[in-house]
Amino acid sequence: MAKGSVQIVVERCKACGFCVEFCPTKALALSSAFNAKGYHPPYLIQPEKCSGCDLCGMYCPDFAIFGYKQGAAAKAAAAGAKPAEAPAADGKEEATDAR
Amino acid sequence: MSAINVFNPVEPFLRTDRMPHIWCPGCGIGTSVNCFSRALIDSKVDLKNVSIVSGIGCTGRVAGYMKQDSFHTTHGRAIPFATGLKLANPKLNVVVYSGDGDLFAIGGNHLIHAARRNVDLKVICINNLIYAMTGGQTAPTTPNSVVTSTNPYGTYDPSFNLPYLVEAAGAVYVARWTTFHVRQLARSMQEIFSKKGFCFIEVLSPCPTLYQRRNKMGDGLDTMVYYKEFSKIKNGAPTSELGLGKAGEIIVGKFVDRERSDYRDLMHDKMVESLGDRYVEREACECEI
Amino acid sequence: MHADPAGVLTGSHFLDGDHACCEGALAAGARFSSGYPITPSTEVVERFAARVPTVGGTFIQMEDELAASITLQGAVWGGAKAFTVTSGPGFSLMMEHIGYAAMTETPCVFVDVQRGGPSTGLPTLPAQADMMQVKWGSHGDYEIIALCPNSPQECFDLTITAFNYSEQYRCPVFVMMDEVVGHMTEKVVIPEADQIEVTPRRYTKLAPEEFLAFEPRQDLVPDMPRIGEGYNVHVTGLTHDERGYPNMTPHMQDRLVRRLQNKILHNADKILLWEEQNLDDAEVVVVSYGITSRVAQRAIEMARDKGIKVGKFRLITAWPFPEKKIAEIAGKAKAIVVPELNLGQMVREVERAAAGKCVVRPVSHAGGSVHSPQDILKAILEVTR
Numbered sequence: 001m002a003k004g005s006v007q008i009v010v011e012r013c014k015a016c017g018f019c020v021e022f023c024p025t026k027a028l029a030l031s032s033a034f035n036a037k038g039y040h041p042p043y044l045i046q047p048e049k050c051s052g053c054d055l056c057g058m059y060c061p062d063f064a065i066f067g068y069k070q071g072a073a074a075k076a077a078a079a080g081a082k083p084a085e086a087p088a089a090d091g092k093e094e095a096t097d098a099r
Numbered sequence: 100m101s102a103i104n105v106f107n108p109v110e111p112f113l114r115t116d117r118m119p120h121i122w123c124p125g126c127g128i129g130t131s132v133n134c135f136s137r138a139l140i141d142s143k144v145d146l147k148n149v150s151i152v153s154g155i156g157c158t159g160r161v162a163g164y165m166k167q168d169s170f171h172t173t174h175g176r177a178i179p180f181a182t183g184l185k186l187a188n189p190k191l192n193v194v195v196y197s198g199d200g201d202l203f204a205i206g207g208n209h210l211i212h213a214a215r216r217n218v219d220l221k222v223i224c225i226n227n228l229i230y231a232m233t234g235g236q237t238a239p240t241t242p243n244s245v246v247t248s249t250n251p252y253g254t255y256d257p258s259f260n261l262p263y264l265v266e267a268a269g270a271v272y273v274a275r276w277t278t279f280h281v282r283q284l285a286r287s288m289q290e291i292f293s294k295k296g297f298c299f300i301e302v303l304s305p306c307p308t309l310y311q312r313r314n315k316m317g318d319g320l321d322t323m324v325y326y327k328e329f330s331k332i333k334n335g336a337p338t339s340e341l342g343l344g345k346a347g348e349i350i351v352g353k354f355v356d357r358e359r360s361d362y363r364d365l366m367h368d369k370m371v372e373s374l375g376d377r378y379v380e381r382e383a384c385e386c387e388i
Numbered sequence: 389m390h391a392d393p394a395g396v397l398t399g400s401h402f403l404d405g406d407h408a409c410c411e412g413a414l415a416a417g418a419r420f421s422s423g424y425p426i427t428p429s430t431e432v433v434e435r436f437a438a439r440v441p442t443v444g445g446t447f448i449q450m451e452d453e454l455a456a457s458i459t460l461q462g463a464v465w466g467g468a469k470a471f472t473v474t475s476g477p478g479f480s481l482m483m484e485h486i487g488y489a490a491m492t493e494t495p496c497v498f499v500d501v502q503r504g505g506p507s508t509g510l511p512t513l514p515a516q517a518d519m520m521q522v523k524w525g526s527h528g529d530y531e532i533i534a535l536c537p538n539s540p541q542e543c544f545d546l547t548i549t550a551f552n553y554s555e556q557y558r559c560p561v562f563v564m565m566d567e568v569v570g571h572m573t574e575k576v577v578i579p580e581a582d583q584i585e586v587t588p589r590r591y592t593k594l595a596p597e598e599f600l601a602f603e604p605r606q607d608l609v610p611d612m613p614r615i616g617e618g619y620n621v622h623v624t625g626l627t628h629d630e631r632g633y634p635n636m637t638p639h640m641q642d643r644l645v646r647r648l649q650n651k652i653l654h655n656a657d658k659i660l661l662w663e664e665q666n667l668d669d670a671e672v673v674v675v676s677y678g679i680t681s682r683v684a685q686r687a688i689e690m691a692r693d694k695g696i697k698v699g700k701f702r703l704i705t706a707w708p709f710p711e712k713k714i715a716e717i718a719g720k721a722k723a724i725v726v727p728e729l730n731l732g733q734m735v736r737e738v739e740r741a742a743a744g745k746c747v748v749r750p751v752s753h754a755g756g757s758v759h760s761p762q763d764i765l766k767a768i769l770e771v772t773r
Contacts, residue, residue, distance in 0.1 A: 007105055007107065011119065012118055012119045014119070014123075014124035014125075015124060016124045016125040016318075016319050016320060017319075017320040018125075018130070018319070018323060021320055021323065021324065022279075022323075037119075039124070055281070057107065057109070057133070058130070058133050058134065058137065058281040058282070058285070059130055059133070059281055060129070060130070060133065061122060061125070061126055061127060061128065061129025061133075061278075061319075062119060062120070062122075062129055063107070063109055063110070063113060063118065063129065063132075063133065066105075066107040066108075066109070068105040
């Protein structure tokens with residue numbers, strides 16, 4: 001089992017590519033799937049290489065990905081941690097504005 | 100293995116009902132907010148006391164996305180608003196989070212005076228070298244020969260060296276990082292929470308839609324790679340040597356970390372000296388006792 | 389709530405308007421001011437700078453009026469009652485932040501000690517030429533409250549009223565003095581603290597999870613949150629919804645901006661203050677405010693000595709404008725005479741409210757001194773011919 005994994009909030013991703021580029025083990029790639037805005041979110045192309053370092057999470061400008069160590073997940077499950085909620089997409093279209 | 104029990108440490112700091120945010124793909128502002136959230140966690144400050152004051156512009160929108168007491172004020176005036184907030188309620192940790200245009204053009208005067216006074220403010224300046232929100236106009240930080248919407252034939256205004264200016268004005272902590280330097284940036288942001296006085300961190304960030312695109316410099320990722328390859332960490336370097344060009348070396352690091360009495364201490368000491376027992380010192384200026 | 393005795397200089401004093409205004413602010417509970425020097429207002433904050441460290445508060449001289457006008461708003465959100473003072477050129481610089489205070493419903497007080505203008509004008513001489521600017525000076529649609537003292541005593545009393553109104557209606561409130569009222573020295577009686585009513589800040593009693601920062605009460609005014617207590621308030625000058633979040637749609641714009649207007653206009657009956665005399669059988673009514681009302685008083689007496697039935701209506705609240713009262717007067721009197729130290733500002737509101745029901749005769753003055761009673765008497769005689 002890999003040391004770590006990632007959780008991706010698909011609807012927030014804007015496919016900037018930071019996570020793919022700066023993953024130290026090159027475990028991520030942009031997928032061919034796309035979200036509602038047409039962006040290709042990342043996925044673990046080499047899941048066994050993920051160490052859970054969360055560098056992807058630190059780089060992501062859209063808060064769309066974070067990495068965690070599998071040990072931490074198990075500990076959290078044991079402690080009954082609150083599950084991460086699938087964030088509701090902000091349905092309201094903000095009208096365009098200047099400044 | 101189900102991932103539902105893991106928890107992104109950044110989520111509690113975001114107004115998740117307003118996600119996704121308006122910043123462009125490849126913009127570095129969100130990255131800086133990530134670093135800032137982690138710094139808030141690691142600094143162990145009481146989060147209730149953290150107030151965020153922003154001005155106008157892309158970076159000015161940070162106040163609206165962060166789940167703290169947050170104030171989206173007028174263009175250039177985040178610092179004086181923050182000064183009033185801090186002086187009236189000194190237990191607050193007041194962070195000014197704004198952009199290079201907002202803080203150094205229209206807000207330049209307020210910045211130098213707050214630094215002169217050494218008001219206890221944590222100023223995070225996201226420097227994307229342009230006025231982004233309004234469509235890519237020249238900023239006082241835009242390097243030479245850059246194409247902007249108000250300099251369509253290339254800039255010729257000399258540009259500010261922000262750490263140099265802020266040090267000269269009196270800041271006690273001056274650092275510059277880029278959005279590539281996520282670990283160092285988070286550490287700097289954490290450090291300033293245990294330092295009293297006017298603290299300033301410049302964060303160089305891509306503006307892929309306007310700055311980079313108009314100048315055929317690629318996208319946000321290309322800029323992050325440029326930061327990685329051309330940055331040199333030189334802690335303690337003289338700030339006079341930190342000028343930036345359109346291309347070439349970017350010097351980053353922590354440049355100033357010195358001690359000066361902050362504004363409240365100066366005021367307190369003078370009042371005690373002059374008034375003695377007649378000085379009525381209150382922790383805050385609140386209107387109800 | 390009674391005033392905090394620490395800020396109340398009880399006694400009988402000989403003070404000028406500027407100094408009395410400062411004492412009014414302290415009595416009202418102001419413990420923060422951010423100012424910038426400008427003649428003829430500077431004495432207000434100079435006195436505050438000397439007094440407030442022994443009362444318990446802070447004064448900071450900012451680098452310009454742009455800063456002064458927003459620093460006080462930061463202090464307000466930090467929990468203080470705060471104010472600033474200025475005159476014409478500084479008032480012009482403050483306009484953006486007056487709009488910000490109106491939009492964010494920040495309770496605060498601005499004192500304008502009016503002087504000759506436009507531009508640098510007459511720094512040491514009076515005028516009343518900022519009366520339209522106080523209402524319309526910032527961009528967009530918004531309402532404010534403006535009070536006009538005509539004596540140092542009123543500078544004290546109406547500054548307290550201004551703070552009270554600002555807390556009640558969560559809007560910027562203006563004390564429109566002028567250089568003469570500011571620099572004239574008269575008896576000012578400051579009562580005991582328990583004789584002075586101050587309006588406390590209307591903080592919410594709801595917990596953070598239940599509270600919406602800009603949800604109005606019945607009177608159309610929202611309660612205020614305390615900063616630093618986990619409410620995670622968001623305050624923005626962008627058009628916003630009840631959560632305070634930007635919502636830049638025509639629908640939200642209509643809802644928000646009309647509420648900001650209505651919270652003042654629908655409560656006007658509780659806000660309007662005036663002084664009236666001999667209106668019932670008046671042929672001519674003199675409508676005036678500030679220092680001009682003291683000259684007008686003399687002119688009215690001179691006219692009565694000549695047998696003319698002259699009534700007096702003194703605006704104490706200039707904004708919101710008492711249009712119903714003026715309409716009523718216009719329906720009964722033959723003419724309204726409006727002397728002002730300007731080339732015709734509040735007279736336009738009088739004309740609008742009178743709606744042609746009677747003659748409205750301005751008595752303009754470019755500023756720099758006050759009218760002579762003869763100037764006003766002449767106008768009264770002309771309209772009764």
